[in-house]
Amino acid sequence: MITSHSHSTGPKPETAGPVTARDLWALAGYTAFAGVLLAPLRHYVGKPKQVRRAKFKHDSFPLSTYPMFSTDRKGRIIVPHVVGLTAEGQRILLHHRHYGTGGLNQVRKQIARGVRGGHAAAIAQRYADSLAAERQEGRINGSSAGAIRRRREAAVVSVLVVRSRFIFADYFSAGEHSTLPKEETVRARCVVGATAELVEEPTA
Incomplete structure (x- = not known):
């Protein structure tokens, strides 16, 4: 009987070369x-x-x-900001350029810092004076975005500096009043053409 022996001819494992x-x-x-x-x-x-x-x-x-x-906001946020009120009590969001020439975020930070520092009345006065000056200029005609904004703001009779608490779930819902704050405290008030006063009263 003849017995044959086979030898493996598979590839040999490669060895790692030296570290270069x-x-x-x-x-x-x-x-x-x-x-x-x-x-x-x-x-x-x-x-x-x-x-x-x-x-x-x-x-x-x-x-x-x-x-x-x-920051863990826990589904809510507190925002110091400025709103205008018409004679009928309608809330109008006022353009940030009434306060300064910087961008929206820059003005927002300045307003928040001013409210914390007790300068809410000065902020309200600045907005009210800007609205009064704009009305004297009378630039409300036209179809540009600026003219449309000025016509809307022309109905504002008083300016409020407020500290509002918004609930995210409510704000982003489809309700009729979903964008209104859950709670709000008025820090200053100024009738357009008059002198601002500091206040501390809840409105919602």
Whole structure:
């Protein structure tokens, strides 16, 4: 009897070559990239009070601790802002340029800072004076967006600086009054053409 023996002819496993300088540079690059991504976690080190303070001082993109992205709003938000009232009590949102020439976000921050600093009356006065000056100019004719806005604002008889609490679920619902605040406190009032006064009264 003749017995044959077969030998495996499959590919042999490859052995890793020596580490090159290119490999080391790649490893260093990946390590640096991971460090950049994880660097924002340093703002979470310390006592809760220190962490909250650091969140306001530093934006930590891409793992942002900035309040705009990280604050737990619990389904609601409190906004200091300015509204106009007509003689019939209709609320008119006034253009931010009545307060300043900056963008909307810049003016919004200035108003919020002013309300916190006790300057709500000055804010109301500034808006009311701007409305009065606009009416003297009489630029309400035309079909431009500015002319349409000025015609709408021409009906405003008084300006309120308010601090409103909005509920997200209500605001984004389809209800008739869904965009009205859940609660609101008037901080200052100014009749157009008159002098502003500080107040502190709930309206809703």
